[in-house]
Amino acid sequence: MTQAGRFIFLNRAGDLDRDGWDGPGQEKLWRYNQHYFDDLNALESVSRLDWHRQLVASWVAQNPPGTGTGWESYPTSLRIVNWIKWSLEQGVTEPSFLDSLFLQVRWLARRLETHLLGNHLFVNAKALVFAGAYFSGDEAASWRRIGFGILRREIPEQILPDGGQFERSPMYHALAYEDMLDLYNLRRCFAPDAIWPESAGCDLGQETLARMRTWLHTMCHPNGELALFNDTAADVAPSVQELDAYAQRLGLPPSAGPQAMHLAHSGYIRLQQGEAIVLFDAAPVGPDYLPAHAHADTLSLELSLRLTRVIVNSGTSVYAEGSERSRQRSTAAHSTVVIDQQDSSEVWGSFRVARRARPHDVHVELERDRQHAFARHDGYCRLPGRATHARSLTLVRNGLLVEDAIEGNFDHAQSRFHFHPGVLVEVDAGGQRGACHLPDGSAVTWHAEGSRPARVEASTWHPAFGVSVTNCCLVLDWATRQCAFQLHWNDASAD
Template sequence: MNLAWTIRILRGPMRPFLVGKLVDRLRRFRELRRAKRLVPTMPSEGRGLRTNIVPLPSAPWFAQHGQSVLAFARRMRSGNIGAYGIDRWNVGQSDPTGVDVRSVHELSRMHHWCAYALAAHLDAERRDEWCQLLEDEIVTFASAYPAGTGVHWQFPMGTGIRLHSMLVAWDWAQRSGWRSADGDRIVAATAIDHALLTFAERESRGGLSTSHYAANLLGVLAASVYVEGRPETDLWKHDACRGLLSEIPRQILPDGMSNEGSTGYHRQIVDTFVHALHLMHAAQTPVRADVAHQTLVLSAVARCRQLERLGMPLIGDNDDGLSMKLCGFEPEMSYMYDVAERLHGAAAMMRVSTDMQNFGLAVLEDEHLQCTLRNGPVGQFGKGGHAHNDQNSMTLRCDGRWFVVDPGTSTYTMDMRRRNQQRSTGSHSTMWPADADQAEYPAGESGLFWLLEDRLERRLARTADGVLRGEIIRADVGRHVRELSLEQGALHGHDVFTGNAGHSAECVFVFHPDVRIVQIGDEQLVIASGQTQLVLSWTGAKGLIDQATYSERFASIRTTSCLRLHGSEISWAIRRDVP
C-alpha cells in the first residue's frame, strides 16, 4: 500500500482505533510468544472434560433434518467434499491446491465432526463406529497439523470455530452412551492448544473488530466451560463472556442487521452470537446476556428469516460461513432457529420492520414481485472489507424465481482481478459511469479487503406514497438518484445521473443465469425463468446485451447475461407478462 493510501486510511476509518491497534499488537506479540512455549499439550496434561453442556437438537429438528445429517456424515467419511472447488479430501491429507485459501479455511472448521456425533444418535446400530471415527479424526488432525503451524492454524477465526465444533461434537458423542478415556485426554489436550493460541491471537484489532473476533471468543468460551483442571479457564471465561456481550451492540446494528455490509456475513455473525448465548445459558456462566442483548440478537435472527423469505439477496460478499453446519456445507439456518426458539420461546419469532435502515436495504413487494434497493454503509466501522460497490443497486424476484441479481463472490485472494471485478459498480444492477467506481480501495493484495466510502454521500428514504428514493454522490464523478415504486403489479424505476465532464452513465440489469431472453425489441426485453415471464421496457437510452458473471456461492462462478442501458435519464418498468 503506497504512502498516499496509508495516510488516507490512517486519517479515515483507522483513526479512532490507532492506539487500540498498537496496544493489541503488543499484547498479541507477548501472549502468542507465551502460548507457543506451552503447546503442544501432552495428552497426560489433558485432565478431563465436562459433559452435558450443550443440549442436543430438538426432536422435531431431528425428525426433519436427520437424514441430511447422516448424508453429510457419510459424505465426509468417504472424503467426498464436492464444495468450494474441492472434490475430495480427508483429514490428515495435504491441503487441497489450486483453490482459494478461503476454501481450505472452510474445511479447517471441521463442521462435520458434529455431524458424526449426531450420526451416533441417528444410526444407533453403528454408534461406536461413528464415535470412534470422530476420535480418530481428532487424533489425526492433531498429529497431521501440529498446533500453530500450517493453513489450518493460520486464521484464528477458523481455529475458534473448530474448537467449538470439536467440544460440542465430543459432548454429543458421549451423550449417546459411548465412552473413551483416552479420547477424553486427547480432546482435552487438543482443546487446550486451540484455546491458548486462539486467546493469544484474538482479533479484537483495537476495536476494529468483525465476525472474526466473535468466532475467536466463541471457541475460547467453549474451552472455558468444557476443559477441567487448567488455571487459565477462569480468565478465558471472563474475557470471552464480557467480550461477546460488548460485541453484540457493536456488531449488530439497531435495525437488527450486522455491521459487515454483507447479508452473508450477517447470517454468520448472528449464528455465532446465538450459539454463544446458548453456551452461556447451558453452562450457567457468571456473566450472561441481559434483556437488551437478547432482544438485539433476536432481532438479528428475525432479519435472517426475512432475508431468507426474500431469497437471501447477495448483498456484499456472499460468504456462506456459519459457526455450526450440521447438514452440509450449505449455510442452512434451521439449527440456529431451533436453538433460538428453545432459548427464548415465542420471543424468537419477533417481527421487524420492512426496511433495514441502518444497514441500508429497503424492500418493495407484492403478491408476485420482491425487490430490494441497497443504499447504505460499507460496514466494519468504515473499513468495508466485505462490502461491494453496490450503492443504489437492486435485486428482483418474481413468483419465487430470481431475475435481477447481485453478482456474488467467487474468490477472495486467488484471483485479484476477478475479486475486484465482482465487487465493482459495473457488475451491479445500478447506474454509474462504466469507467469509475463509487467507493475506492488500494491497488494490489493489500486492497482486497478495503472499500473506503469517505468520498461518498448517500441517502435512502421511503416517501409517504411508498416510493423508494436512493441518492449517491461522489463529487469528482457525479450524482445518481434512483426512484423505485410498485404500481398495479409492475416495478417502475426512474434513474437520473448528473455527471462531471467526461463521465457518462450506464444503467445495468444483471440477470440470473436461469433467465432466458425470449425477445429483444428497440426499447423492450422479454425475459423468462421457468414458467414466469417478465417484460422490461425503457425510454431514454440505447440497450446492449452483454455477458456478466454470477456466483451463487463462494468458489463457484457461472456466466450470465446483463442489459446495459446508456443514457443520463432513464425511465423503465418491469411487469409480469400474463397470457
C-alpha cells in the same frame, strides 16, 4: 466429508492423503474450511463418528502447536467450538483430545485478533466462552472473563439497533446469528448468570435474537435464499430454515413473516407488493474501519416475482486476490449504474476499499398499494465531474419503475440489470422494449426511456463459492442525464 479423509469444501473436492493439512494445491479459504471441522456437527454426523475420530487424531498428530494454517486464530476459534460441541454430543474425552483442545484455547487466548476486529474477534470471544464453560478451574474462568468482556463491547458494536450485523453482508449476518444462538444456548444450558458473573451485562437476550431473526427474514427472497449484497454466498452459513429450526428448539418465539421494511440502521430496504419483492441497497459498504467484505454495489437492487429470482447481483465465488475477485466486487457486476466505467467505491485487493460511496437523502414510503424508495450516493464525487447518482424505485402490484438520475458532469453512464440464469431476456427491434421469460412460463415486459438501444451481454452469476453460472445482463447506455427502466407483469394475487 464424503469418505474417510475426503472432503468437498467451496464445491471443490480434496483428499487428505493428497493435499495434507496445509497443501499448496488448495486455496487458503479451502484450507481454512478443512481446519474448521464443521462436519463433526453436521447432519447425520453420528454415522461418520469413526471417520471423525480418525480425522481429529490426524490433526493432533500432524499439526504441531503454532504451525501452519490450522493454528491461525480464526480457524482455531471455529475448531475449538466444533470440538467442544462434538465432545459433548458424542462423549469424546480421550486425554490426547483434551490435551490438544486445552492447548489450542491457551494459544488462542494469547493471540486474539484485535488487529482485525469484526467477526474474527467475535468468534475468538465465543471460543473462549465455550472453553470456559467446558473446562473448569481458574484458567477456564479467566477465558470466560476475557470472552464475555469482548462480547460485552462487541455485541452493541456489531449488532445494529435494527438487528443487522454491521458488515452489511446477509451471509455474515446469518453466521453472526448462529453465533448468538450458540451463546444463548450455552449460557442457558451450562449455568445461570449467578454462577457466571462474567456474563453480566452481555446482551444475549431474546430481544436481540428476535431483531436479528427479523433482519435475516427481511433480507431473503421468497424462496428462502439470501440477497447477494456484499460478500454473500449460499452454503456457508446455515440456511434460514435451519436457523429458524434452531431458534425454535431453543424455545424462542417465532417471528412474523417478512414484510416491507426500511432497515434504517443497516441501510437496506425491502419493498413488497403482491407477488413481488424488491431488495434495495441504500447502505454504507460497511463500518469505516472494516470494509473487508464490501462490494461496490451501492443502490443496486434484486427482484423476485413469486418464487422466482428475476433481477440479481452477481454474487461471490472466490476470495483469492485476482481479476475475478475484483470483477465480482465491481459496480458493473451489480444491478445499478456505472459512471465513466468506474466503481462507485474503490475496491481493491481481496478485502480492501479506498474511497467509498456514502448513501444519503434516503426516503421510504410503504403504502398499501404503492411502495417507494429513494436514495443518492456520492461515490463518484471523486471523479473530475463530481457526479452523484440518485435512484428512485416505485413498486406496485403489477410492476416496478426504476428511475435513475445523475447530477454533475460525466462522459458515459450505463444502467446494468443482471438477470437470474433461468430468465431469458429479449430486446425488440427498436431496442427500447422487450420481454423477460421466466422459468414458470410467464413473461415480464420491460421498456426503457432515456437510453440508446438496449443490448444483452453475457455474464456470470455466482450464488456459491466455486460456482459460476452463465446468465445475461441488460445494458442501457444513457443518452441523457436521466434513465428510466420499467417492468410490468400480471399479478395473479390481485385476481
